[in-house]
Amino acid sequence: SMVETVVKNIPGTNVVTTVLEHPSSYDSSEHFAATTGKELRVAPSDMLTGGCEVDAICDLIDENTCLLNVMYASNISGAIMDIPAIVKKARSIKPDIYITVDAVQHAPHAVMDLSELDIDGVNFAPYKFFGVRGFGVAWLSDRLSVLPHARLTQKPENFWGLGSDAPAQYAMISSILDYVCSFADNKNGTRREQFVEGMTKLELQERALLHYMLEGTADVPGLRHIEGVTVYNDNPDLTRRDLILAIGFNNLTPTQATAEYVKRGIVVFDRVDTSLYSVRMLHSFGLKGIVRVSPLHCHNLDEVETYLKVTQELAKL
Numbered sequence: 526s527m528v529e530t531v532v533k534n535i536p537g538t539n540v541v542t543t544v545l546e547h548p549s550s551y552d553s554s555e556h557f558a559a560t561t562g563k564e565l566r567v568a569p570s571d572m573l574t575g576g577c578e579v580d581a582i583c584d585l586i587d588e589n590t591c592l593l594n595v596m597y598a599s600n601i602s603g604a605i606m607d608i609p610a611i612v613k614k615a616r617s618i619k620p621d622i623y624i625t626v627d628a629v630q631h632a633p634h635a636v637m638d639l640s641e642l643d644i645d646g647v648n649f650a651p652y653k654f655f656g657v658r659g660f661g662v663a664w665l666s667d668r669l670s671v672l673p674h675a676r677l678t679q680k681p682e683n684f685w686g687l688g689s690d691a692p693a694q695y696a697m698i699s700s701i702l703d704y705v706c707s708f709a710d711n712k713n714g715t716r717r718e719q720f721v722e723g724m725t726k727l728e729l730q731e732r733a734l735l736h737y738m739l740e741g742t743a744d745v746p747g748l749r750h751i752e753g754v755t756v757y758n759d760n761p762d763l764t765r766r767d768l769i770l771a772i773g774f775n776n777l778t779p780t781q782a783t784a785e786y787v788k789r790g791i792v793v794f795d796r797v798d799t800s801l802y803s804v805r806m807l808h809s810f811g812l813k814g815i816v817r818v819s820p821l822h823c824h825n826l827d828e829v830e831t832y833l834k835v836t837q838e839l840a841k842l
Contacts, residue, residue: 526685527646527663528594530674531623532557537591539564543577543606544809545599548802550627554594563591570809574765575602575758583614586622593624597647598631601796601806601817602758603769605631612643623669629653629661634731634767636724645669651694654701655821660694731768734820737829738770745833748772753840757815771796771815774840779814782839786816789835793818 528550532540540558542551544567558565566585568577576599586593593615598605608626615622625646628637632649639647648663650656663685670683677684702716708726709719739756741747748756748770757771774782779795786793796803797814807813820828 526674527625527648527665527669528553528592529557530672531592531625531645531669532561532563534672535591535623537563538589539566539585539587540592540594541566541568541582541585541590542594543568543582543596544570545577545601545604545806546594546596547600547627547629548805550594550596551805554592566590570806571604572810573758574604574760575599575771575810576604576606576760576765579607579610579614582611583618586615586618588619590619590622593622594627595624596627596630597637598628598634598767598769599806600630600769601803601815602771602810603630603767603819604758604760605635605765605767607765608642608644616643625669630769631767635728636721639664651698651701655704656697656701657694660691660697662698731820732763734824734826734829735763735766735768735770737826738818738820738833741833742826742830745830745837747833748836751833751837751840754836757810757812768820770818771812772818773812773815776842777839779816782816785839785842786835789838791832791835 540554540563542554542565555565568582568585570576571578582595595606595611597608612624615624624644626644628647629650630653633653645666646663646669648661650661652658670685674685675687702720705723705727706716706719708723711718711722737747739747739749741750748754749759753775755773757773760766773779777785779797783793783795794817795814796807796817798804798807807815
């Protein structure tokens with residue numbers, strides 16, 4: 526809806542997005558650019574980082590760009606886009622450009638302070654936080670919220686709801702916030718202060734686990750050091766990565782490896798180019814498929830070691 530509203534109402538001849546966008550975002554940009562006669566400009570991915578670099582995106586922007594639609598982090602590689610730098614450069618080219626951000630993948634992994642991001646829209650999905658599917662949350666800037674959009678005509682111009690809210694969904698989000706805040710040492714702080722502290726701790730926890738998954742421990746080698754295993758888009762700067770890994774086996778296809786992991790009690794997912802949800806991103810990296818490893822919040826070192834030992838075993842099958 527955010528993409529549709531901007532592209533239909535804001536003058537311009539082109540829309541800029543990236544090759545790594547989820548189909549729900551990319552296809553929306555593609556569809557509404559086509560139906561309004563605008564050019565769709567697609568930034569390429571970076572083979573090393575697994576993301577899209579600032580210049581690769583902003584070089585496509587000009588005074589005729591009505592919308593920049595970009596994700597915060599890749600759901601295939603885990604690469605974090607430098608959104609503050611992208612926004613700054615985009616606005617240096619066209620100060621009034623509309624910018625929407627898909628934060629579904631990144632929101633559960635780090636603090637996002639919208640007061641420091643000069644964007645017009647952002648969304649996330651609670652199911653990535655242990656919530657339920659079928660429910661999404663978005664924030665809109667004042668200027669985007671009042672653009673003509675599908676709404677109940679008797680409601681205010683900035684009203685976007687089209688039906689009754691389900692109270693249980695809000696209770697679910699409150700429970701998620703309670704969980705994050707429980708990690709804060711500052712028990713007398715505001716709920717926001719506790720949330721920021723909790724998310725910061727979770728981010729550091731995940732980064733430490735990512736390091737051990739890549740480098741290993743005293744008892745087991747990491748993914749970078751297991752013969753027959755390749756880590757794709759292996760950016761050495763772990764501050765630019767969420768806890769998502771794309772790996773491959775010399776002796777197993779991604780689908781075979783996923784099945785073998787599940788047999789041993791470890792749930793991972795194959796991402797292959799026969800899937801509409803993966804093909805565009807994978808081909809941008811020159812890949813046909815990967816095993817995507819995406820541990821949940823607050824796994825511990827013992828579980829990482831178990832995973833690595835199973836990976837060693839699979840590499841020898």
